[in-house]
Amino acid sequence: MAATIYLISGGARSGKSRYAEDICEKLSKCPIYLATAQVPKQDSDFQDRIQKHQETRQNTSSGSQWTTIEEPLKPTKHLDNFKGQVVLVDCLTLWLTNWLLEEGAFTLESNGEGTNKKDVSIAVERGRLKLQDEFDLMVRPYNITYVFVTNEVGSGTHGATHVTRKFVDAQGWLNQYIASKANQVVHMVCGIPNILKSEFRTTRAIAKGNGDELASPVAKLEAERLDRHLSSRKIPMDKKGYFVIKAVPEEGVIVIRFMSSIVNDKGEVCDLQGNKISCGGANRPDPLMVWRCRTAKEATVQIFEEWPKVNQLELSVGHVAYVGREIQKAEYSLYQQGCGPYQQD
Structure with missing residues (x-):
């Protein structure tokens, strides 16, 4: 595992996307927004939400210039564009949904009572594992920083259908998997970040005499992690x-x-x-x-x-x-x- 990984989790309207965008804007003046959503044209509510997110990124006070890439299944197709960049992946939940659609999990459920629940479970698990394989390929290059946004979906009511319950399970397992690989995990509640895990050392920002920051604390932590990674490589000794x-x-x-x-x-x-x-x-x-x-x-x-x-x-x-x-x-x-x-x- 070489890339730097942030995982931002939370419920609906918890402030997770805004917090994730703030991290990206502190790390880069030209971050990449990887949109995983596949939005039906008839879903006007979802279209409105996407437009509001786009307007927020366009009108950012940091001056960052975002580049948007839409990819529902295989972000590794864009890996060359990611190298040396900060990439916001929003979000894991929709990415997982896309893979379950790809594996036919929801179609199997809608076939009626004759559908074997085992087939649905297998399709859900297959979709989750394919997503994790794609994730593993994404994070191999050391010179990429990813900020993943995900949803906490297991804290609500019990799902009414078998596929819904299996989806909640898959999302929970996926969140655990990404969190185990992440350098920092943040849980958002009421717009307030709670850091659950951090491998970064505590570092104060470097400041000029007038108090203006030369580098943000987040960027400094990022640089420290990059240095530690590069220090682990082997350098052949000179012979003389x-x-x-x-x-x-x-x-x-x-x-x-x-x-x-x-x-x-x-x-x-x-x-x-x-x-x-x-x-x-x-x-x-x-x-x-x-x-x-x-x-x-x-x-x-x-x-x-x-x-x-x-x-x-x-x-x-x-x-x-x-x-x-x-x-x-x-x-x-x-x-x-x-x-x-x-x-x-």
Whole structure:
């Protein structure tokens, strides 16, 4: 699971769509609205509701420019359009309804008393599972943020028909499935959001001196999650050495050491004699070079522009970029009050 997922649930007129739109507008100036509804032309009430939602998005105070995509069954057909974007899926309930129609669940029910309830149940379950398969494909790319809107349909009266009862069951199971994958789950009641689950760390907004936000708290949380995901990828070690970076606040410097090393057939970093070097271990070799710098810029200039041997190391571009980012983190911890000790090894 790689995409960022918000799930906004609630009853009718609970404020869930407006809240979901607010999240999208905080995250993007050009979010995508994925409409799952299939509206019969004769249903004027539903047409009016859709028009009101469209007017709300067009007249938003945030200035966001929405793009609407209508897709009743298979949003993955539009996956290329979603990459790098924020996508509001409104809503899961209608999406599920479309799949049940596709599987003939409602048609089977309307056939009368001769209809086997088991056939209806199988059709409902088949539709739910096909939706979940489509969902799983949707959320594979890491660079998409989805905000799903769904309905709480199990808190009302008992359904009058078998297919209605099975639909309520399927919606409940679907909500549980999406919630288990979501990074944040919000339940709306009377227009008030209640956060039931959140994997985001609490973070204050970064603010300018005049109080204007440079980035909203939601966007900051999103960036943190993206960084954690990207940090989990594997970067092959360079074959001729590695850097150790440490911030030393009491001296006001960043200390960077370069250690000569080799990489064995198992991909393990070893000293020049072939002994495996443990992370932070006592068997670390003596550094080939040491720099003591006050800023990240000073460090990168000294290492990558002024050090004569740097071109002999055959450093990969990815490793150079990684070292630059880590040195920047060291500088931040050096000068920002409240930051803990920093060492990259």
